[in-house]
Amino acid sequence: MPRHLRSQREYLTALRDIGDLQPIDVEVDWNLELGAITRRAYELPAAAPLFNRIRGIEPGFRVLGAPAGLSSHPTSPLARVALALGLPIDTAPDELVTAWSHLQECEPLPPRLVPTGPCKQNRMTGDDVDLFRLPAPLLHAGDGGRYLNTYGTVVTTSPDGSWTNWAITRIMLRDRTSMTGIVVPAQHVGRMHRMWADTGRDMPFALALGTSPGVAMVAGCPVRDGLDEAALLGGWFGEPLDVVRCETHDLKVPADSEIVVEGYLSFEETAPEGPMGEYSGLLWPEDSRLCPVYRVTAITYRDDPVLPVVVAGMPVEENHTNWGINISAAVLHELRTEGLPVRRAFMPFAAACHWLVVTVDTTAGPGRWGSWRKLAEEVGQAVYRTRPRHIMPKVVVVEDDINPANLDEVVWALATRAHPRETMFVPDMPTLPLVGYLSDEERQTARTDKAVFNCLPRDDWSATGAPVRADFAQFPAELRDRVVRDWQSYGYPPAD
Missing domain, CATH: 2.30.110.10 (Electron Transport, Fmn-binding Protein; Chain A)
Known part of the structure; x- marks a missing residue:
């Protein structure tokens, strides 16, 4: 307890x-x-x-x-x-x-x-x-x-x-x-x-x-x-x-x-x-x-x-810790109840509650949605059906190899996986008038357009031809363990 x-x-x-x-x-x-x-x-x-x-x-x-x-x-x-x-x-x-x-x-x-x-x-x-x-x-x-x-x-x-x-x-x-x-x-x-x-x-x-x-x-x-x-x-x-x-x-x-x-x-x-x-x-x-x-x-x-x-302003303060964590948790709960294959959700602190990142389990393929694009669209639409839909103007849908709380990984996924043509726009949605970039009219009416960024695999990639991450984790496990074990022998100080 x-x-x-x-x-x-x-x-x-x-x-x-x-x-x-x-x-x-x-x-x-x-x-x-x-x-x-x-x-x-x-x-x-x-x-x-x-x-x-x-x-x-x-x-x-x-x-x-x-x-x-x-x-x-x-x-x-x-x-x-x-x-x-x-x-x-x-x-x-x-x-x-x-x-x-x-x-x-x-x-x-x-x-x-x-x-x-x-x-x-x-x-x-x-x-x-x-x-x-x-x-x-x-x-x-x-x-x-x-x-x-x-x-x-x-x-x-x-x-x-x-x-x-x-x-x-x-x-x-x-x-x-x-x-x-x-x-x-x-x-x-x-x-x-x-x-x-x-x-x-x-x-x-x-x-x-x-x-x-x-x-x-x-x-x-x-x-x-x-x-x-x-x-x-x-x-x-x-x-x-x-x-x-x-x-x-x-x-x-x-x-x-x-x-x-x-x-x-x-x-x-x-x-x-x-x-x-x-x-x-x-x-x-x-x-x-x-x-x-x-x-x-x-x-x-x-x-x-x-x-x-609380002295609200540039991240990170309570609007981004308390509120951001609460919104992420509430949305994650609702997405699970809809049967979507989501794993994690997080509002990166630096994005000041303007991004919600949702990770998807892609191991079983796109399932009943038939394509990755349709699955990403359904995740975004489901987010915008939740009660806090008026808060987050941008949803980023990524594979579960991305840690949604790691801003560097989220930025990398947006830069390398989100095709501009596959960004989905959701018009005329309710919004919180405090969103930073709204026009005067949008702030008065509390309505604006929103977006879903699809960072899932492309549907025209073959199962064997899809790109994989080129990082330390891709090396054989035995070699990784030896490199970690012998790190100081290469002349480096102890790693955290």
């Missing part, structure tokens, strides 16, 4: 134990300095910064930067994600995806309602509510405001109470008692919001900040409609999650949350939101839009709470 870190506090201890947490005790400004330090930590990569003193914020409120960024651990780049899933820290990227792709096959274990929890240690209600007491930072030069939510879990439920959803979506401070944020219609928060708007009522919400790391992972996973992420995560870890009831409505949140913000998302009131530097690595200076307003009715928090913060 995967190891369950039951709170963000346990996660911080685990990071400290592997040398991947950097407490920062000097005072740091929430105005850009915190964001700049976190960005540099991503790009080195360095240990996750834990900011213990923040200028203009009362003592005790803290910030964890880069909560699921690449690790500074020399042999375990995805140690933070592996810890979140309860897996060994040296699990390979594609193996993380394959393991997590079985999440939706777990027997759901509903959460356990408890009378109280650490998140109830302090309360702000009524006139005492003040969002500016929280250490929300201004992350990028050019952002439209201070973003409180970059890695917290938004809890919503359908009007009839039959479906509870956990999701991650960006939310910007507006004033002491309100916030605003993008609500994408194709995503579950947008679906829930539409259900409530159709009834003419504001939608209850709870924002759980600083949860156990597994909660953030499952909240970023595009699971099927109607599934309860809390129950799925309980099934994954083999034990129910403890939840508590909110102060001003009946939504339940993880009991060990560091901070909980609760209230109602308006079905009619809007306010300007953005711009914000995003996962594509770009910030559009004029990208401000009217978005629904979150009205806050209560804030509860632990003693000395820790707010997790």
Whole structure:
């Protein structure tokens, strides 16, 4: 059974134990300095910064930067994600995806309602509510405001109470008692919001900040409609999650949350939101839009709470680790259920969630599809039938001799195996408006063309005449073993 870190506090201890947490005790400004330090930590990569003193914020409120960024651990780049899933820290990227792709096959274990929890240690209600007491930072030069939510879990439920959803979506401070944020219609928060708007009522919400790391992972996973992420995560870890009831409505949140913000998302009131530097690595200076307003009715928090913060932008950050791994795993699960001969899936970090690479087992031939081109087309079409189809604009279908998490191999396959004539275009598909290259019209309509790159064998190649890789693996096994064994005798230093 995967190891369950039951709170963000346990996660911080685990990071400290592997040398991947950097407490920062000097005072740091929430105005850009915190964001700049976190960005540099991503790009080195360095240990996750834990900011213990923040200028203009009362003592005790803290910030964890880069909560699921690449690790500074020399042999375990995805140690933070592996810890979140309860897996060994040296699990390979594609193996993380394959393991997590079985999440939706777990027997759901509903959460356990408890009378109280650490998140109830302090309360702000009524006139005492003040969002500016929280250490929300201004992350990028050019952002439209201070973003409180970059890695917290938004809890919503359908009007009839039959479906509870956990999701991650960006939310910007507006004033002491309100916030605003993008609500994408194709995503579950947008679906829930539409259900409530159709009834003419504001939608209850709870924002759980600083949860156990597994909660953030499952909240970023595009699971099927109607599934309860809390129950799925309980099934994954083999034990129910403890939840508590909110102060001003009946939504339940993880009991060990560091901070909980609760209230109602308006079905009619809007306010300007953005711009914000995003996962594509770009910030559009004029990208401000009217978005629904979150009205806050209560804030509860632990003693000395820790707010997790993501500074979105150039890879690699949490949009590429958490989100990219989640999308890959969800798509891989769906492709398997369709009976396609797929082995692995991965969104290469450097492609900023704009490529999905799917590997195909070619040992048995193209099977019932009759040709490699038709099989590649079916894989691409199946990807664009999945729930996260609006996210990835380009699908790369390769043979299973390519490691989809190895960018060098993916680029080589694209360069040498993808014939331009066999690139398949899928017109007028739904898209996330944050895709980097969209026209103004495409961003407004959230529609664009997508592509499938076929890197499978050509159909006019004979079985014996198809090219093979010219690399070390093609030499006889006995010779390879001898070369590896005698490597230092040739004068080379020991190989890793």
